[in-house]
Amino acid sequence: MRIRSKALLGVLLFSLTFSVWANGSKESATAKNPGSTVITIWDFKYGDVQGVQPAMKKIDDLIMQKNPGITINHIGQANDNYYQLVRAAVQAGDGPDIIMFHGGVQAYEFDDYTIDLDKYIKPWRSEISEFSWSFCSAGGQASNPVHMVPLTTQGFGIYYNKALFKKAGLDPDKAPSDIDSFLKACEQLKKAGIVPITAGFQGSPYTIDFLFRALIANIYGPDTQDLVTGKQSFKGNAAFKRAAEIVQELFSKGYMDPAGTSTPYFMDAINNFAAGKGAMFVGLLSDVGHWKAFGDGLGKDNVGYFPTINFPEAKYKDQQVGQPAGIGYSIMKWSKNPDAAMKVIEGYARGEGNAIWMGMTGALSPNKNLDIKSLGYPLVGEILKRPFVIDFNTLLLNEDANGNFDRYCTQAFVSNEISIDKFIDSAQGMLDNKKNAK
Amino acid sequence: MMKSEAVDSYLLIMPLLLLLAVFILYPVIANIYLSFFKWKGMGRATFTGFDNYQTMFKDQTFWTSIKNTSILLLYIPLGTILPIMISAFLREGLKGWPIFRAIIYLPNILGYVIIGMIFSIVLRKLGPLNGVLTVLGLGNLALDWLNKPDLALNSLGIVYGVWIRLGFGCIFFLAAMSSIDESLYDAAKIDGALWWRTFWNVTVPSIRFSIEFWIVLSCIEILARAFPFIYTFTRGGPGFATFTLEYGIYNAGFIAFNMGYASAWASVLFVFCGIIAFFQVELMRKNINA
Numbered sequence: 153m154r155i156r157s158k159a160l161l162g163v164l165l166f167s168l169t170f171s172v173w174a175n176g177s178k179e180s181a182t183a184k185n186p187g188s189t190v191i192t193i194w195d196f197k198y199g200d201v202q203g204v205q206p207a208m209k210k211i212d213d214l215i216m217q218k219n220p221g222i223t224i225n226h227i228g229q230a231n232d233n234y235y236q237l238v239r240a241a242v243q244a245g246d247g248p249d250i251i252m253f254h255g256g257v258q259a260y261e262f263d264d265y266t267i268d269l270d271k272y273i274k275p276w277r278s279e280i281s282e283f284s285w286s287f288c289s290a291g292g293q294a295s296n297p298v299h300m301v302p303l304t305t306q307g308f309g310i311y312y313n314k315a316l317f318k319k320a321g322l323d324p325d326k327a328p329s330d331i332d333s334f335l336k337a338c339e340q341l342k343k344a345g346i347v348p349i350t351a352g353f354q355g356s357p358y359t360i361d362f363l364f365r366a367l368i369a370n371i372y373g374p375d376t377q378d379l380v381t382g383k384q385s386f387k388g389n390a391a392f393k394r395a396a397e398i399v400q401e402l403f404s405k406g407y408m409d410p411a412g413t414s415t416p417y418f419m420d421a422i423n424n425f426a427a428g429k430g431a432m433f434v435g436l437l438s439d440v441g442h443w444k445a446f447g448d449g450l451g452k453d454n455v456g457y458f459p460t461i462n463f464p465e466a467k468y469k470d471q472q473v474g475q476p477a478g479i480g481y482s483i484m485k486w487s488k489n490p491d492a493a494m495k496v497i498e499g500y501a502r503g504e505g506n507a508i509w510m511g512m513t514g515a516l517s518p519n520k521n522l523d524i525k526s527l528g529y530p531l532v533g534e535i536l537k538r539p540f541v542i543d544f545n546t547l548l549l550n551e552d553a554n555g556n557f558d559r560y561c562t563q564a565f566v567s568n569e570i571s572i573d574k575f576i577d578s579a580q581g582m583l584d585n586k587k588n589a590k
Numbered sequence: 591m592m593k594s595e596a597v598d599s600y601l602l603i604m605p606l607l608l609l610l611a612v613f614i615l616y617p618v619i620a621n622i623y624l625s626f627f628k629w630k631g632m633g634r635a636t637f638t639g640f641d642n643y644q645t646m647f648k649d650q651t652f653w654t655s656i657k658n659t660s661i662l663l664l665y666i667p668l669g670t671i672l673p674i675m676i677s678a679f680l681r682e683g684l685k686g687w688p689i690f691r692a693i694i695y696l697p698n699i700l701g702y703v704i705i706g707m708i709f710s711i712v713l714r715k716l717g718p719l720n721g722v723l724t725v726l727g728l729g730n731l732a733l734d735w736l737n738k739p740d741l742a743l744n745s746l747g748i749v750y751g752v753w754i755r756l757g758f759g760c761i762f763f764l765a766a767m768s769s770i771d772e773s774l775y776d777a778a779k780i781d782g783a784l785w786w787r788t789f790w791n792v793t794v795p796s797i798r799f800s801i802e803f804w805i806v807l808s809c810i811e812i813l814a815r816a817f818p819f820i821y822t823f824t825r826g827g828p829g830f831a832t833f834t835l836e837y838g839i840y841n842a843g844f845i846a847f848n849m850g851y852a853s854a855w856a857s858v859l860f861v862f863c864g865i866i867a868f869f870q871v872e873l874m875r876k877n878i879n880a
Contacts, residue, residue: 233844235844235847236631236844239630239631239632239847242632242633243631243632261630261847264633265632353737354710354714354736355710355825355827356825356827411715411716413714413715413734413736413737414714414715414716414717549846550845550846550847551841551842551845551846551848554845555841555845559826559827559828559829559830560829562737562827562828562829563828563829563830566737566828567737567738567739567828567829567831569739569828569829569831570829
């Protein structure tokens with residue numbers, strides 16, 4: 153009997169402790185500002201305490217200052233398991249008012265759980281291009297309602313260090329315009345003892361991945377969308393095969409950084425280029441590895457840029473690959489304060505908040521009203537003067553877009569495990585997966 | 591009516607049974623159930639019958655993962671023999687053993703994620719290992735360990751299948767050897783048996799149960815506990831070179847968010863683990879009856 157009483161007491165104590173712990177873990181943001189509407193945001197960028205977080209804190213303060221009745225509870229979630237957390241919230245039917253999504257397929261999966269924003273954006277819709285709005289509409293269909301407000305337009309391009317070009321006897325103000333001049337520049341840089349292309353392949357071969365996306369823009373141009381309908385394909389396309397051969401040639405001729413296999417792209421390779429350890433870099437038009445970081449590291453007038461490499465087999469020239477919405481904010485259906493949540497999102501996407509966002513993080517804002525010149529970086533004007541061609545990667549299924557393509561690139565170009573033809577077969581398989589997805 | 595002692599016993603094991611039911615039994619049943627559905631990790635699941643299994647058996651990645659997992663299992667003999675041999679030497683006494691023991695046991699303190707990260711740096715082409723080899727004049731052995739498929743998989747086998755549990759293995763087998771009757775060694779000495787013969791005819795048979803248990807444990811470690819190490823070590827690469835069954839479950843479940851498909855993979859892993867568990871139970875039963 154004594155044992156039984158002790159056991160029951162133990163179970164009781166355990167239950168009590170558990171319930172106290174469970175209650176204690178609940179958010180208590182309202183306690184800080186009684187009477188105000190608390191808007192909770194989840195995102196995967198806020199955890200970047202040195203890069204993005206200071207900008208977000210500044211914007212949050214600005215929004216709260218302009219909207220005294222709103223308190224922002226900004227929560228940075230881990231990048232690696234972000235969508236697992238979001239799914240858990242969706243399953244529970246409860247969570248933050250605002251959630252950050254990557255544009256494209258990752259956002260479309262949540263269309264049923266995010267609200268239609270058309271009525272909110274109507275007064276200022278013209279500030280952002282329809283190229284971005286249609287990408288942020290449910291299922292990526294322009295005819296559907298908008299479910300996400302884009303915070304960035306993202307993409308890829310090639311940056312170069314003008315001082316190193318000059319050192320190698322190249323014209324620093326003339327970017328390599330085609331494959332011949334590109335390979336000639338690489339050779340001259342190599343002879344001068346300069347690493348032609350700073351690269352990062354360890355873990356994931358992002359340098360190859362991003363270069364391919366830039367080359368594919370030149371191959372398919374405005375027809376890129378047709379890759380998943382079957383009207384266009386990788387297999388049987390001579391230009392795609394040539395693109396793969398170009399990448400292979402860059403390796404075989406030693407133009408890719410020989411230390412690349414020991415270097416992760418994020419952030420080592422990026423930092424290497426910003427520190428002047430290489431002449432060219434397949435970089436990002438994003439919130440890292442961008443015009444601002446390289447301008448600050450190498451000098452604002454010392455960084456050149458060209459969007460892609462032109463080659464005769466490709467149908468198009470000088471195409472700039474991009475994602476109409478790299479990241480953005482959506483309001484969840486369970487939010488009790490969608491109006492206040494929208495005010496917060498507007499604070500990020502427009503006006504002073506948007507200028508802070510782009511100026512401090514280096515991300516490209518899709519808002520056309522932003523005064524680019526006031527940022528003081530000539531390079532950003534150079535980038536934004538070009539239109540974007542949609543990135544093929546955003547058309548794929550999650551698994552292919554976020555991992556398999558990189559694995560095929562590694563197999564073909566880093567570990568030399570598969571032939572170019574096998575690589576093309578694997579890449580075509582990703583398109584077929586999307587086409588055949590039920 | 592149940593005796594009071596029996597009621598007390600059930601009451602005492604009830605919290606454990608409850609935890610087992612919630613965290614082991616329910617997930618296993620739910621996993622098998624889910625493997626017949628298409629489910630994105632949220633919303634409604636759609637019944638698809640054996641579709642996930644059919645897709646899985648046609649998926650080249652699945653067979654690659656089975657091959658990789660099987661190759662890793664081949665490292666178990668080395669991962670067993672090595673700690674037994676070291677323990678057999680140590681049993682006879684070694685100067686400075688406490689320091690040696692602390693060093694050899696270090697991997698168990700660090701944890702898989704940290705060790706995976708450390709080795710992903712150590713084994714880089716321009717990493718410390720190749721640096722040391724070059725300094726020692728063994729530059730031809732300085733290989734690109736993590737970017738050549740065979741090297742990467744075998745590096746994983748050596749580090750995870752052998753080295754990582756070496757310290758624990760030594761402690762485990764030393765404990766087992768401490769229970770061997772010393773008179774057996776004395777008798778072997780009188781008979782003129784050399785070290786190897788003593789080891790083979792006295793030590794090994796005396797710790798047979800421990801060796802069998804260790805092999806079962808190693809199988810489980812490789813089949814079902816390698817993910818955190820691989821995630822930080824190679825992320826399943828280069829390409830799919832270190833992509834195991836367990837890694838495939840993560841990939842299908844938490845990258846592609848095809849939970850039903852991931853469950854089909856997990857069911858295969860469950861079958862493998864079930865076979866090992868069966869042998870383990872049989873082993874224990876045999877030793878109890880012996």
